Amino acid sequence: MLTPDDITARLDEYLETEFSFIRSDELALLLLVLAPAEQAFVLDWTRRIASTNTEIAHQFARRAPQALAVQEPRVIEAWALHAMDVYDRAGLRPALEVIHDVEQFVQRSHERSAGALFDEVSGVLLHFVHGLAGRPLKLALDDSAWTDSETLFLPALLARLPTVEENFRLYKTLVVMQWAQIHYGTLRAAVGTDFSVWPDPVRALHLFTTLETVRLEACISRELPGLGRELQQIRLRLGAATLPQSWQAVLPQLQSVTACAADSLTLLPKIYDTESPPLPGYQCELNLAAVTACMQARIKREKMLFRVRLAQWLEEQRQMPAVREGAAPRAAAQPVPDTQQPEGQHFELTLNDVPLSPPETLTRLITSIVLDLGEIPDEYLVPAGPGEYDPALFTEQTPDPDAMWQGTYHEIGATYYNEWDHGRQHYRKNWCVMREKDVAPVYDDFIATSLARYSGLVAHLRRSFEAMRDEERMLKRQAWGDGVDIDALVEALADARDGSEMSDRLFTRLHRVERDIAVAFMVDMSGSTRGWVNDAERESLLLLCEALEALGDRYAIYGFSGITRKRCELYRIKRFDEQYGSEVRARISGIRPQDYTRMGFAIRHLTHLLNETEARTRLLITLSDGKPDDYSDYRGVYGIEDTRRALIEARRSGIHPFCITIDEHGAEYLPHMYGPVNYAVVSEVRQLPFRVADIYRRLTT
Amino acid sequence: MAEITPEEHYITDEPYYEAGGSEIEIFEAAWRNRLPLLLKGPTGCGKTRFMEYMAWRLQRPLITVSCHDDLTASDLVGRYLVKGGETVWVDGPLARAVRAGAICYLDEIVEARKDTMVVIHPLADDRRVLPMEKLGTLLQAGPEFCLAVSYNPGYQSVIKDLKQSTRQRFVALEFDYPGAELEARIVATEAGVDVAVAQTLVKFAHMTRNLKGNGLEEGASTRLLVHAGKLIASGVPAVTACASAIAQALTDDPEMLTAINELSASLF
Ligand SMILES: Nc1ncnc2c1ncn2[C@@H]1O[C@H](COP(=O)(O)OP(=O)(O)O)[C@@H](O)[C@H]1O
Ligand SMILES: [Mg+2]
Numbered sequence: 001m002l003t004p005d006d007i008t009a010r011l012d013e014y015l016e017t018e019f020s021f022i023r024s025d026e027l028a029l030l031l032l033v034l035a036p037a038e039q040a041f042v043l044d045w046t047r048r049i050a051s052t053n054t055e056i057a058h059q060f061a062r063r064a065p066q067a068l069a070v071q072e073p074r075v076i077e078a079w080a081l082h083a084m085d086v087y088d089r090a091g092l093r094p095a096l097e098v099i100h101d102v103e104q105f106v107q108r109s110h111e112r113s114a115g116a117l118f119d120e121v122s123g124v125l126l127h128f129v130h131g132l133a134g135r136p137l138k139l140a141l142d143d144s145a146w147t148d149s150e151t152l153f154l155p156a157l158l159a160r161l162p163t164v165e166e167n168f169r170l171y172k173t174l175v176v177m178q179w180a181q182i183h184y185g186t187l188r189a190a191v192g193t194d195f196s197v198w199p200d201p202v203r204a205l206h207l208f209t210t211l212e213t214v215r216l217e218a219c220i221s222r223e224l225p226g227l228g229r230e231l232q233q234i235r236l237r238l239g240a241a242t243l244p245q246s247w248q249a250v251l252p253q254l255q256s257v258t259a260c261a262a263d264s265l266t267l268l269p270k271i272y273d274t275e276s277p278p279l280p281g282y283q284c285e286l287n288l289a290a291v292t293a294c295m296q297a298r299i300k301r302e303k304m305l306f307r308v309r310l311a312q313w314l315e316e317q318r319q320m321p322a323v324r325e326g327a328a329p330r331a332a333a334q335p336v337p338d339t340q341q342p343e344g345q346h347f348e349l350t351l352n353d354v355p356l357s358p359p360e361t362l363t364r365l366i367t368s369i370v371l372d373l374g375e376i377p378d379e380y381l382v383p384a385g386p387g388e389y390d391p392a393l394f395t396e397q398t399p400d401p402d403a404m405w406q407g408t409y410h411e412i413g414a415t416y417y418n419e420w421d422h423g424r425q426h427y428r429k430n431w432c433v434m435r436e437k438d439v440a441p442v443y444d445d446f447i448a449t450s451l452a453r454y455s456g457l458v459a460h461l462r463r464s465f466e467a468m469r470d471e472e473r474m475l476k477r478q479a480w481g482d483g484v485d486i487d488a489l490v491e492a493l494a495d496a497r498d499g500s501e502m503s504d505r506l507f508t509r510l511h512r513v514e515r516d517i518a519v520a521f522m523v524d525m526s527g528s529t530r531g532w533v534n535d536a537e538r539e540s541l542l543l544l545c546e547a548l549e550a551l552g553d554r555y556a557i558y559g560f561s562g563i564t565r566k567r568c569e570l571y572r573i574k575r576f577d578e579q580y581g582s583e584v585r586a587r588i589s590g591i592r593p594q595d596y597t598r599m600g601f602a603i604r605h606l607t608h609l610l611n612e613t614e615a616r617t618r619l620l621i622t623l624s625d626g627k628p629d630d631y632s633d634y635r636g637v638y639g640i641e642d643t644r645r646a647l648i649e650a651r652r653s654g655i656h657p658f659c660i661t662i663d664e665h666g667a668e669y670l671p672h673m674y675g676p677v678n679y680a681v682v683s684e685v686r687q688l689p690f691r692v693a694d695i696y697r698r699l700t701t
Numbered sequence: 702m703a704e705i706t707p708e709e710h711y712i713t714d715e716p717y718y719e720a721g722g723s724e725i726e727i728f729e730a731a732w733r734n735r736l737p738l739l740l741k742g743p744t745g746c747g748k749t750r751f752m753e754y755m756a757w758r759l760q761r762p763l764i765t766v767s768c769h770d771d772l773t774a775s776d777l778v779g780r781y782l783v784k785g786g787e788t789v790w791v792d793g794p795l796a797r798a799v800r801a802g803a804i805c806y807l808d809e810i811v812e813a814r815k816d817t818m819v820v821i822h823p824l825a826d827d828r829r830v831l832p833m834e835k836l837g838t839l840l841q842a843g844p845e846f847c848l849a850v851s852y853n854p855g856y857q858s859v860i861k862d863l864k865q866s867t868r869q870r871f872v873a874l875e876f877d878y879p880g881a882e883l884e885a886r887i888v889a890t891e892a893g894v895d896v897a898v899a900q901t902l903v904k905f906a907h908m909t910r911n912l913k914g915n916g917l918e919e920g921a922s923t924r925l926l927v928h929a930g931k932l933i934a935s936g937v938p939a940v941t942a943c944a945s946a947i948a949q950a951l952t953d954d955p956e957m958l959t960a961i962n963e964l965s966a967s968l969f
Pocket of ligand 2: 596626
């Protein structure tokens, strides 16, 4: 049983009251009326929240006793965690709003428990919409559901129906309706129409969309009957009312097999002045300005791409005998009847009137262009002349991550990783902003000098690693094989002479034991490696590569560093699928110390890369000079615990982590992170180049 | 490991095969000119069935070997075995095919060990001989012998790519999934479902093929459609049949499985 003084003392400690105006004795009185288990519960969460922010913890402690009277502890927990998530994402003020209004949180959490979340369903929905065909679409968040013709926008949470399952169905319905607006020509027709001729253009566009919704429902029911039934059910669940008389009259025309978007435009005058119909609840309104902008940019881009790819393809075809003989290749696009397509046809490329199947890039472009224009216009079929377009416009390029940092904080091209907050005993969601960058190659004499210096060692490593290659083990006494097992044969002959039955297992056979190993090396590029540690690291990597090349294991090398969670950087030195050659060597030479040692994100990302690589055994080897450490927030226990957590995640996914360090004190914290035997301390930096390859050999045999 | 027992037979009844293009004529012409054949294409698109059909049509026995990463040259050529104190030579499937003037079909050739190429190359060029190293002889192939290999260029592994020196010896036939109408006819015939069901299955296959490179390595093959069709023909509900015979065969990823099942549910 805690006394008021005990409670006050704890609150003083957690909330750091000596630096604030918080009256911990008053707070203690509020807690005093609780049962001991409840007191412990509130104090524990106050401590955990305080590790994130003391003011949130203070407000929590103030409200939790009352909240506990009406809510389950797990709701209180969720409330506290939600406040911390909000703090991570949006800062103190919004987090305090969450803490101030527990009732609202409870109501929202009811929505959350019955609602479907975009984050949870978007993976499935994205595959789903890719399967539906057409242009490859993207998904993104917005307040309402609408599409610009490339991205389908969806709200973060849907809780209009009573269960998670039904709300997922509603999401799916929204995706399907947007896809249908693209696929069945709604957007194309809308962009080509001037709605401003109507007295109320907004109303006209809305009514057009509504007519289209009716038409699209009919298209979907014909082509995708299962989905058609689902639309029907969702409509009923959302409480659909019947259409007014004026609308009933136009239904047959909209629902006929031959109906197209032009019919909706024709019918618009008929219903414009009549009563507005009830909406089905999943109608996606059109944002014409956004669609027009997106479409125009795409049409321009795809025209260029099409003509460039066409030129390339024709050039390739020119090499073919069938084409070489005749006149210059002449491409045409012929419509071919196809009941699978909404327009009842698809387009086929012909070359000198012979239909040919073009490469996939061209086929995809055709699909997308026909969605926008309904055909392949003649001017598209003129192959791009040399120099007609700036090649920078059509060579796929990944944006330069460095450029992104200039100016304000942007997160394009980044991957997010959770981070473990030890104080909170919970993950911080999407906390680290991770980017892959290339180490700039440096072509200096480092490689030549090092190879010369270690020439003896290199030769030795090559030999011993070569010997570890896929071993061929000799199996004896086999019923068949490529060699004769002399021992067995002698025995068998003796048996035969004795009159006993002779064995037929007289052969030897080579059996291959495949190594099938993939290993990722994670190299510390933090500022503390400046100087001879950096040299030793680079030499070690060079020797390691020379050895691994002899061995044939799949390997990748990445350097890690960063400043704060918003700049977590992984430097590519060698990817798994990259050949070891002068470029990789120059990158090894170019390794330079950068900033701090944030480790969790690097482990998590390399875990992801390793898991994408096919291998029976997957290893993650860290080369480091010390503890995890980052500017301010990653010091001490926090960094160690996050690293440990990331390693646990790696191990759970089947990866074997190992650490090689030059920190003499490594034995104090490495067992806690990597486990008692999964690390090696190389106390002499000079020894590193000799030891790394050696340790690797021991690990994998 | 068990002895390799390739299926070897004369095919007496005409196999059901729907030609997608002029592959039958090209095969025949290549065979008459004693040229080896390379069948390129994704798994389950009718290559094996085509070989059966050609064997029937040309009235030759067919010997099929499914290659795997433990398959050696000796497995193909033959080896000595000891039986009752005597050493006896036992022909491997390739040697048997050469002697019998059969069609030898090496399925998924890139899976075999590299040393098998040593025996395949001399058979595949105009020497048409099989070196029998252990016997110290060369086995000359007669005019009726035919070598055909298959290869799936869809695997994007550098190790599993066919070498130019090998590839250039063969007349290549490109196989792909049949066009929608033809594929539906194949599924209806093979699985015994009505054409409407077969058409829906083909539509579903196209949806999964859209996912190739977007989370799936391969879309559903004709073979998988036939499997699903057979389940449907025996009374399994269509969506369940697609889930077990197709979705599960394509992926283990839970989100992808859900998405694929949603797609089939959309269609039926
Ligand atoms: N053109 C075709 N004609 C008849 N059946 C076909 C055809 N293509 C595919 N099939 C069906 O698909 C199944 C799988 O084809 P198969 O020849 O085994 O594929 P592959 O050898 O290319 O992996 C066959 O058993 C058959 O039922
Ligand atoms: Mg450091």
